[in-house]
Amino acid sequence: xxxxxxxxxxxxxxxxxxxxxxxxxxxxxxxxxxxxxxxxxxxxxxxxxxxxxxxxxxxxxxxxxxxxxxxxxxxxxxxxxxxxxxxxxxxxxxxxxxxxxxxxxxxxxxxxxxxxxxxxxxxxxxxxxxxxxxxxxxxxxxxxxxxxxxxxxxxxxxxxxxxxxxxxxxxxxxxxxxxxxxxxxxxxxxxxxxxxxxxxxxxxxxxxxxxxxxxxxxxxxxxxxxxxxxxxxxxxxxxxxxxxxxxxxxxxxxxxxxxxxxxxxxxxxxxxxxxxxxxxxxxxxxxxxxxxxxxxxxxxxxxxxxxxxxxxxxxxxxxxxxxxxxxxxxxxxxxxxxxxxxxxxxxxxxxxxxxxxxxxxxxxxxxxxxxxxxxxxxxxxxxxxxxxxxxxxxxxxxxxxxxxxxxxx
Numbered sequence: 436x437x438x439x440x441x442x443x444x445x446x447x448x449x450x451x452x453x454x455x456x457x458x459x460x461x462x463x464x465x466x467x468x469x470x471x472x473x474x475x476x477x478x479x480x481x482x483x484x485x486x487x488x489x490x491x492x493x494x495x496x497x498x499x500x501x502x503x504x505x506x507x508x509x510x511x512x513x514x515x516x517x518x519x520x521x522x523x524x525x526x527x528x529x530x531x532x533x534x535x536x537x538x539x540x541x542x543x544x545x546x547x548x549x550x551x552x553x554x555x556x557x558x559x560x561x562x563x564x565x566x567x568x569x570x571x572x573x574x575x576x577x578x579x580x581x582x583x584x585x586x587x588x589x590x591x592x593x594x595x596x597x598x599x600x601x602x603x604x605x606x607x608x609x610x611x612x613x614x615x616x617x618x619x620x621x622x623x624x625x626x627x628x629x630x631x632x633x634x635x636x637x638x639x640x641x642x643x644x645x646x647x648x649x650x651x652x653x654x655x656x657x658x659x660x661x662x663x664x665x666x667x668x669x670x671x672x673x674x675x676x677x678x679x680x681x682x683x684x685x686x687x688x689x690x691x692x693x694x695x696x697x698x699x700x701x702x703x704x705x706x707x708x709x710x711x712x713x714x715x716x717x718x719x720x721x722x723x724x725x726x727x728x729x730x731x732x733x734x735x736x737x738x739x740x741x742x743x744x745x746x747x748x749x750x751x752x753x754x755x756x757x758x759x760x761x762x763x764x765x766x767x768x769x770x771x772x773x774x775x776x777x778x779x780x781x782x783x784x785x786x787x788x789x790x791x792x793x794x795x796x797x798x799x800x801x802x803x804x805x806x807x808x809x810x811x812x813x814x815x816x817x818x819x820x821x822x823x824x825x826x827x828x829x830x831x832x833x834x835x836x837x838x839x840x841x842x843x844x
Contacts, residue, residue: 471610482571606662713826
C-alpha cells in the first residue's frame with residue numbers, strides 16, 4: 436500500500452523531489468517546530484543517477500516509495516551526503532545496504548563524521564571544495580560550507596539545471612504538501628525562514644555573508660535553490676531569500692526591546708510591565724515574554740532584529756528560576772550580537788537571581804545598561820517608577836542607535 440501512496444515531484448528538467456513530510460515533529464534540538472518539517476531528498480536523472488541526501492531513519496520507506504515511481508532504487512549509481520546530521524543521514528546505512536550504490540560522496544569531514552555515527556555497509560568517497568563529479572551528461576560541483584551549520588557541511592550545484600542543493604541553508608521547518616515557495620502564504624514563509632535562521636544559523640552569520648559573496652563572485656546562475664527542509668525557491672523567490680539572509684546575517688538592530696521574565700507571585704512581572712511601559716512611552720517597540728507563555732525559540736525569533744534584551748527572574752533556592760536559566764542558556768549558545776541588556780527581579784530573602792542573570796548577559800558580550808534592578812518582595816515605593824524611567828532611558832539609547840544606523844554614523 437505504501438508503495439502506491441507516496442509520489443515524487445519533478446522540480447526541474449532532470450531532478451525530482453523524493454523526500455518525506457513530518458507533520459508531527461514539535462521539537463528540534465530545543466527549537467519548537469509548531470508546523471512540522473520536511474526532510475528533502477532529490478533524485479537526479481542523468482546517465483548516472485544520483486540521490487542528493489537521504490531522510491531521517493523512520494521515513495526511509497517513504498523516500499524509497501517515491502524513488503520507486505521513477506526507477507528501481509537499485510539503479511541509483513551515486514549518493515551525495517551534503518550533511519551528516521541524522522535528519523539527513525539517518526537512513527543512509529539502510530539505503531546503502533538496499534541499493535548498493537557505486538559511490539557515496541561526502542566532504543572529507545563528512546566522511547569521518549558519518550563513520551563515527553554509523554556502521555556503514557560500504558566505502559565513502561571524500562570530495563574537496565570545488566571538486567566535480569560527472570554524471571555522464573551532467574556535472575555536480577561541491578562547495579564546502581564548514582560550520583553552516585556542522586563542520587562537515589557542503590552544498591552541491593547541478594550545472595545543467597542551474598540548481599543549488601543548499602543543504603540546511605535557505606530552509607525552514609514547515610511541513611507542507613506544496614513543494615515551491617510561491618504556492619505558500621508569504622507571511623508564513625518569512626516567519627518560518629526567520630525563525631529557522633534565528634534558532635539555527637545565527638551564530639554563523641559571518642560565514643553566511645562570506646558564502647553569499649563567494650557564490651556571487653563565482654557568477655553561478657541560479658534557477659532554483661533546493662534546501663533540505665521546507666519549500667524550494669525559484670524565480671523571484673531566490674533573490675528574496677538571499678536578501679533576507681543578508682539582512683539577518685548583518686543583524687542591524689532596531690529600537691526594539693525584548694523583555695523576558697519568570698515570576699513566582701507576580702512581583703517580577705510587575706517590574707517587567709513597568710519596564711515595558713517605559714520603553715513603549717519612549718518610542719521603542721516592545722515584546723513582553725513570560726517564560727510561562729513563550730518558548731525559547733519564540734524569544735530567538737524576536738531577538739533577530741532587537742536592540743535590547745531585558746531579563747528578569749524571581750530567586751528560587753538561591754538561584755534564578757529554571758525557566759529563565761533555560762532561555763538564557765539557549766540565547767547564549769546562539770550568540771546574538773550588539774545587544775543592550777538589563778537585569779531585574781524580586782526576591783524573598785537572598786536575591787541572587789539578578790546577579791546571575793548579569794553573568795549570563797556578560798558571557799553573551801551584551802552591553803549592560805546599568806545596575807540590575809532588584810527589590811525584596813513587593814516592588815513598592817519608587818521601584819516601579821524607577822523601572823519605568825529605566826525603560827524610558829533604554830528606549831532613548833535604542834532610538835539614538837537606530838538613528839546612527841540610518842545615517843551611517
